[in-house]
Amino acid sequence: MKLSFSAEDEAFRAEISGWMADHLTGPFARLKNRGGPGDEHAFFEERRAWERHMGKAGWIGVGWPTSAGGRGAPLSHQVIFYEEYARAGGPGRVGHIGEGLAGPTIVAFGSEDQKRRFLPGILSGDDLWCQGYSEPNAGSDLANVRTRARLVGDRWVIDGQKVWTSLAHVSDWCFVIARTEDGSSGHRGLSYLLVPMNQKGITVRPIQQMTGTSEFNEVFFDGAETAAENIVGKPGEGWKVAMGTLAFERGASTLGQQMAFRNQLDEIIAIAKANGRAKDPVMRQRLAEAWIGLQIMRANALRMLSQAGNPELPREAYVSKLYWATWHRDLGKLAMDVLGPEADVFPGEPGTYELTALQQLFLFTRSDTIYAGTNEIQRNIIAERALGMPREARA
Amino acid sequence: MKFAFTEDQLLFRDTVRDFLAAECGPAQVRECAAGEGRSPARWAKLVEMGLTGLTVPEAQGGLGLSLVDGVLIVEEAGRAALPEPLVDQIAIAAPLLAAFADRTDVAEILAGIAAGTVKLAAGHPLDPFVADAGDADYLLLGREDALHLVPRGRVTVTAEVSVDPLRRIAAVDWTPGNDTLLSADPAILDRMLDLGGLAAAAQGLGLAQTMVDLAADYARTRQQFGKAIGSFQAVKHHLATVQVAIEFARAPVYKAAFTLAPRDISHARVAVIDAAAAAARTAIQVFGAMGYTYEVDLHFFMKRAWALAGVWGDRHYHLARLSRMVLSDDAALGADGTFADK
CATH class of the missing domain: 1.20.140.10 (Butyryl-CoA Dehydrogenase, subunit A, domain 3)
Incomplete structure (x- = not known):
């Protein structure tokens, strides 16, 4: 066991922190601490330029294997990368779905040809991806996918609807699970397709969130097409590939997420000290408990990532989503309680609906315990897979 | 000892609940939020039902009911997320003013509340903003342990934006005077x-x-x-x-x-x-x-x-x-x- 960083690690730290200091300047300076969940609408084009800028310098795919065009960085470097990115106020990454989900899935399950065609666009920051999983009747019951794809000549023709598709309105590609076997149901008969977004057969409708802004969408496929070779895995193997993608959601990017959480907690503590609520014994305890929760998540992530390469997901992987989602939702409430009456007033002019960063945090964290598997589904997974309990009775 | 409402109280509650279900359902609340934020037509109906005068003394044309009656109606206003400031009249302004109904001007204001011709807003020094201050005819405002009754013309109102799209809040700038003083009772x-x-x-x-x-x-x-x-x-x-x-x-x-x-x-x-x-x-x-x-x-x-x-x-x-x-x-x-x- 080793929890400290080596001299070589520190040299890497100097490299990334130096690069951030040199580059998050000029036109990019105003992107500091902007974007990310709840703030995806902010400076989108500028953040897209920043993504390309990072790509040019080789900072996309830090943890990807070198054979896939990544840096093949060890865990310690990935930890450091996310620490320094957050410390510098690095903006929310517009390419995170490609880098964190689509790319690793193609690396793990894709053909050599797919790797050649799709990975460079992710690594350069040119191609943005979105995830076509949920449907109106396939939320928690994800296997109830009804979007269909038929092979017609050398094209897949896709009809159906996806929903809650984050960033679909700006994405170039979507990975879609679609039913490709007639009469199949549940996990069987699904395929994992890579579909270009910019085509006549696809309509994207933004969904307005309670924040007043939109970052996820409904996506309608009406005879949409993609080339026959744009299938990851074999026809009918879509569920296996999709679950592989979900496992990457629990990967190294959670380290970056924790740094964002750290920044938020720091801001809340600073406000509590400034406005006197830090003197209140109840608030003091809640702040200390939030700090404890953050340390737990960090330790759990390091423990989980140290076992990367183990094909079986360890129990600590199953518990992480439930834990961070609940912790973060409670942090949003804590932020409002620390702010007191000030929390109830928006900063903009009458007639506008602008939120402060902490108000955005509060409202957006209402969804943390829902997306990427609700708390209820997470508890079922923990009970059934980690504890071996019988599956819940289903109709 | 009996910790329960009377049949009359519950019947009245049900009447108001039915009214609000018809006039202030979620779809109407949404429509209100997308439009003007207040419905003068709904307000007129609330007045017609006598609701603004619920806790106004009978001598001033109100129903002279207590807050035990009132609490059920306020709960219904919450249940419907009623945008109009009914609650401030029946649960804050009228009960506060009723103690001073021997003053002619206060009696007239109370009568106005009951008749639906006068609206009040209320702000405590603990709160930086006052709800529905802009539309009020009079404001009940606290300053240095005293309560003042201030005509709208004597205050400057600066609108702010509430997290609640149907809540209208404003900072209120005003100067207390002997003529605005309602009570200096420290309580x-x-x-x-x-x-x-x-x-x-x-x-x-x-x-x-x-x-x-x-x-x-x-x-x-x-x-x-x-x-x-x-x-x-x-x-x-x-x-x-x-x-x-x-x-x-x-x-x-x-x-x-x-x-x-x-x-x-x-x-x-x-x-x-x-x-x-x-x-x-x-x-x-x-x-x-x-x-x-x-x-x-x-x-x-x-x-x-x-x-x-x-x-x-x-x-x-x-x-x-x-x-x-x-x-x-x-x-x-x-x-x-x-x-x-x-």
């Missing part, structure tokens, strides 16, 4: 805060119930895994837990409306703030991703509850006040003390 502003706290608590109760009702309706119809999601224990237990919190907040609110005792009001306030926060959190969870959208009505109720949790003394304030009362050296303890109402 008067505490009384105002208590009335405001009770009003916010009763509305919060209604809001919490609506959020649970909306979520329960959804859980009965939304299907996943081939079944209504409400059939899963993980979902139904969530809602049952919140309903427990609501019921355990309901009794303190009704008791506070009867005693108007500061400790009961603080208790009611804390219980309702917690129940409404749990209702909002749980209802969103039950609705899943839909619950996080603007397209589902839930957020109107959640945002109203959020805004009301921050005014008339927030949770922090009322818990601190309660702990001072409970822990004071002369606090009554023991068999005849703990439950005593004095």
